[in-house]
Amino acid sequence: MKIQEIKNSAQNKYEAIIEYLEQDDGYWLANDKWDLTEKFFFGRVIRKARYINFLNINNKHLKNELKFYFIYNFKENLLKDSYITCLASTLKNFSNFLNKYYWKCKSFNAIDGDNFKFKFKNYLVSVGFKMSDKGIISSMEMNGILYILDFIKDFYDDREETKKDIWYAKNIKGAKIPASGASHGNYNSGLDFNRISKYYKETVKKYFKTIITKKSWIHCKNSLDKIVYFFDYFYSNGYDDGFIENLNRNDIEKYLYYVGNDRKDKNKTETTKYIAWVRTFLEYIQIAQYDKAPEKEVTFLIFQDDIPKRELNPDVIKRAKFIPEPILKQLDNNIMDLDRPQFIPIYILLRETGWRGTDILNLRYHNCLEQIWNSKEESYNYYLCGEITKTGIAQLKIPIRDKVAEMVQKSINKAKELSTDDNNPYNYLFNTYEGKLKGKPLAKANLLYTIKRLIEQKDIRNVNGELYHFRLHSLRHTRAKEYIEQGMGISIIQQILGHQSLQMTVHYATVTENVLYEKWKNTEDLELFKVDTETNNLEKVDLNSDTGENLIRYEYVKKNLDAVRVPFGVCFKASKLPCKQQMNHCLTCASFCTTTENIPEYEEEIEHVKKQIDISERCGRELWAEKNKTYLKLLKDTLTRIKEQKIVHKNGKSREEV
Structure with a gap:
C-alpha cells in the first residue's frame, strides 16, 4: 500500500x-x-x-x-x-x-x-x-x-503537493525522476521552501511549479539551492523584504564579488550556476509579471559576461572521458560472456545509442520500439524511443540498426511474457520481477559491477598493466566521439544524445590522434593560395619557400571541397544552383579554334583537374568529382583531336568559304 x-x-x-x-x-x-x-x-x-x-x-x-x-x-x-x-x-x-x-x-x-x-x-x-x-x-x-x-x-x-512548503517527488505527477535513480537520497528528500523568507516563499513556489515537470528533479533541487544562496546573501547583508523589486546593478556587483570570493578555487562549472540560474529565475518572474519581480530589466542587472565560463579539469577529462580503443574492442568482443545475461542487451543499447544508463533502464516495453517510414530509402526503419528525464525530453526517437532492433524486440517479447500488473506496473523493458526491488528496473549499479567482474575474468588491462577501471558513463562519451569521427554533424549528435545545449555536445567533439592525423593528411597535399596584401592578387604558395613575409596565406581547404576546376581558377558555385558557364563551353563552341600550340595548356589543365578530382573523392564529394570528371573527359578528347588533326575548328571550312 x-x-x-x-x-x-x-x-x-x-x-x-x-x-x-x-x-x-x-x-x-x-x-x-x-x-x-x-x-x-x-x-x-x-x-x-x-x-x-x-x-x-x-x-x-x-x-x-x-x-x-x-x-x-x-x-x-x-x-x-x-x-x-x-x-x-x-x-x-x-x-x-x-x-x-x-x-x-x-x-x-x-x-x-x-x-x-x-x-x-x-x-x-x-x-x-x-x-x-x-x-x-x-x-x-x-x-x-x-x-x-x-x-x-x-x-x-x-493538500495538493505544490500547495505545501515541502514538495516530494513521489507526490508530484510528472516529476522527472529516472526510474533507476528513484531510490537515491536526492529524490526522497523534498524541495524545502521553508528556507525561503515568508515574503518571497510563494513567489519562488510559483516559479518552481512552472519547471517541476519540465526539468529533472535533481535540477530543481540544485536550482533551489542556488536561489536560497542568493536570498541568504542579501538578507545576511542588511537587505529587507522587497529587495528584489528594487535591485540595481550595484547590488548585483556586490553579490558577484561575494560569489567570486566564496567560490574561489571551487568548481567553475558549479560556480556558473550561482549566477546563471539566479538570472534565469529573475528573468522568468519579470517576463511573467510576478508582483515581486525586479522593476529594472534583468538584462541590465546581470550581464552575460558576469557568468563565468565553464571549465573542466583537463586531467579529469583525459582520465574519465573515453574508453581506449583496445579496451573497447575487448569489452565488445567479450560482452556475451557476462555472468548476468540480462544485462547484455543493456550494454549493447548503451554502445549503440550513447544514451545515459538511466535512460536505457527507463525504457518501457510497450512504446520503446517504432518503425518510421523513410521516403529516401522507401522503407520502414527502426527507431528506439524513450524519455530523457535529465533534459526533460518526453519522447526522443533515434534510428537503430536492424540487428539491434531485433534484439530489442526479443527483450520486449520476454518482458510481455513475464510482466503482470503486480510485478511490472510501469511496463519497464528491463524489469526486476521479484524480491525487494520488484517492479523497478534493473539496477545500474549491478550492471556496473557485472561489467567489472567481466574485466577481471577476461583480464582486461590498461596501458599501465592494471585492470581497467570501468565507468559506465564513459560509454556515452565514447559513442559521442565515434559519431564525431564518422563525420556526423554536431546538431544531429545533440539530438541523438538528448543534450539540452549544443555547448555540451561540442564538449564531446574530440577525435583520436589517429583520426586527427588522417583528416590532416587529407589536406596536406592540397594546393594553397595566398593573397598579396599590396596588389590583392591571388597567387600560389610555394610551401618550400621562406619568401612572402608580406603575404597572407589563404587556406581554402574546406571551401575547396565543393569546387569545380575551370580555366584560370576554381568555381565555388553551390551544387544546387544551375550554371551553364561553370564548365568550359568554349571547347565545344562553334567559334572556338585551338591548335598544337595550346597543347601545354591542355596538359597543365588536365593535371589540375585530376588533383581536384582526387580532393573531391577523398572527401566524399561525389557530385563535384563527377563534374570535374566530365570536364576532364572533354579536355582529354579535345587534346586527342588536336594531336591527330593539328588544328580543331568546328566551322573552319565554312568560315574559309566566307
Missing part, C-alpha cells in the same frame, strides 16, 4: 497507519523489537546490527508513527538498508528525548518543527554531543531523525 492509496482509502490518518502496520500478520504493530533477519524483512544482519528497537518509547502514538516511517521506507525501497539500520542506532537518544518532552503528544503532526529542532539540539548537547561554532551538530541523530517529522507532517497533509 502506498501513501496516496492510504490517503484515499482511510477515514482517519492514524487508523491508516495502524492498518499499514498490520501487514505481515501484524508483525510490525505487535512487536516493538524488529528482527532484521526475518525473511519478510532484510533477511540478514546489517552492519553488525540485528534489531530495530522501539521498546524505550513510552508514547504509543509517536511509536506507531515512527514505526510507520521505518517500514514504509523499507517496503517502498526509498531508503537504503544501511541508512535504515544506521538511523535505527539513533533511537536510544531519540526515545529518551521523546519521553522527556513529548510523552503526552498525540502525533508528530502536532509538533512545531522549529521548536522541536531547537529542543532536540539542546538535548543532544546536554548528553555530550559537540556543536560547531556555527551552531551545527554533525550527527545522524540531528540530521537524519528530523526527516521523520517532515515525513509524518506530509502524510497528514491532504
Whole structure:
C-alpha cells in the first residue's frame, strides 16, 4: 500500500497507519523489537546490527508513527538498508528525548518543527554531543531523525503537493525522476521552501511549479539551492523584504564579488550556476509579471559576461572521458560472456545509442520500439524511443540498426511474457520481477559491477598493466566521439544524445590522434593560395619557400571541397544552383579554334583537374568529382583531336568559304 492509496482509502490518518502496520500478520504493530533477519524483512544482519528497537518509547502514538516511517521506507525501497539500520542506532537518544518532552503528544503532526529542532539540539548537547561554532551538530541523530517529522507532517497533509512548503517527488505527477535513480537520497528528500523568507516563499513556489515537470528533479533541487544562496546573501547583508523589486546593478556587483570570493578555487562549472540560474529565475518572474519581480530589466542587472565560463579539469577529462580503443574492442568482443545475461542487451543499447544508463533502464516495453517510414530509402526503419528525464525530453526517437532492433524486440517479447500488473506496473523493458526491488528496473549499479567482474575474468588491462577501471558513463562519451569521427554533424549528435545545449555536445567533439592525423593528411597535399596584401592578387604558395613575409596565406581547404576546376581558377558555385558557364563551353563552341600550340595548356589543365578530382573523392564529394570528371573527359578528347588533326575548328571550312 502506498501513501496516496492510504490517503484515499482511510477515514482517519492514524487508523491508516495502524492498518499499514498490520501487514505481515501484524508483525510490525505487535512487536516493538524488529528482527532484521526475518525473511519478510532484510533477511540478514546489517552492519553488525540485528534489531530495530522501539521498546524505550513510552508514547504509543509517536511509536506507531515512527514505526510507520521505518517500514514504509523499507517496503517502498526509498531508503537504503544501511541508512535504515544506521538511523535505527539513533533511537536510544531519540526515545529518551521523546519521553522527556513529548510523552503526552498525540502525533508528530502536532509538533512545531522549529521548536522541536531547537529542543532536540539542546538535548543532544546536554548528553555530550559537540556543536560547531556555527551552531551545527554533525550527527545522524540531528540530521537524519528530523526527516521523520517532515515525513509524518506530509502524510497528514491532504493538500495538493505544490500547495505545501515541502514538495516530494513521489507526490508530484510528472516529476522527472529516472526510474533507476528513484531510490537515491536526492529524490526522497523534498524541495524545502521553508528556507525561503515568508515574503518571497510563494513567489519562488510559483516559479518552481512552472519547471517541476519540465526539468529533472535533481535540477530543481540544485536550482533551489542556488536561489536560497542568493536570498541568504542579501538578507545576511542588511537587505529587507522587497529587495528584489528594487535591485540595481550595484547590488548585483556586490553579490558577484561575494560569489567570486566564496567560490574561489571551487568548481567553475558549479560556480556558473550561482549566477546563471539566479538570472534565469529573475528573468522568468519579470517576463511573467510576478508582483515581486525586479522593476529594472534583468538584462541590465546581470550581464552575460558576469557568468563565468565553464571549465573542466583537463586531467579529469583525459582520465574519465573515453574508453581506449583496445579496451573497447575487448569489452565488445567479450560482452556475451557476462555472468548476468540480462544485462547484455543493456550494454549493447548503451554502445549503440550513447544514451545515459538511466535512460536505457527507463525504457518501457510497450512504446520503446517504432518503425518510421523513410521516403529516401522507401522503407520502414527502426527507431528506439524513450524519455530523457535529465533534459526533460518526453519522447526522443533515434534510428537503430536492424540487428539491434531485433534484439530489442526479443527483450520486449520476454518482458510481455513475464510482466503482470503486480510485478511490472510501469511496463519497464528491463524489469526486476521479484524480491525487494520488484517492479523497478534493473539496477545500474549491478550492471556496473557485472561489467567489472567481466574485466577481471577476461583480464582486461590498461596501458599501465592494471585492470581497467570501468565507468559506465564513459560509454556515452565514447559513442559521442565515434559519431564525431564518422563525420556526423554536431546538431544531429545533440539530438541523438538528448543534450539540452549544443555547448555540451561540442564538449564531446574530440577525435583520436589517429583520426586527427588522417583528416590532416587529407589536406596536406592540397594546393594553397595566398593573397598579396599590396596588389590583392591571388597567387600560389610555394610551401618550400621562406619568401612572402608580406603575404597572407589563404587556406581554402574546406571551401575547396565543393569546387569545380575551370580555366584560370576554381568555381565555388553551390551544387544546387544551375550554371551553364561553370564548365568550359568554349571547347565545344562553334567559334572556338585551338591548335598544337595550346597543347601545354591542355596538359597543365588536365593535371589540375585530376588533383581536384582526387580532393573531391577523398572527401566524399561525389557530385563535384563527377563534374570535374566530365570536364576532364572533354579536355582529354579535345587534346586527342588536336594531336591527330593539328588544328580543331568546328566551322573552319565554312568560315574559309566566307
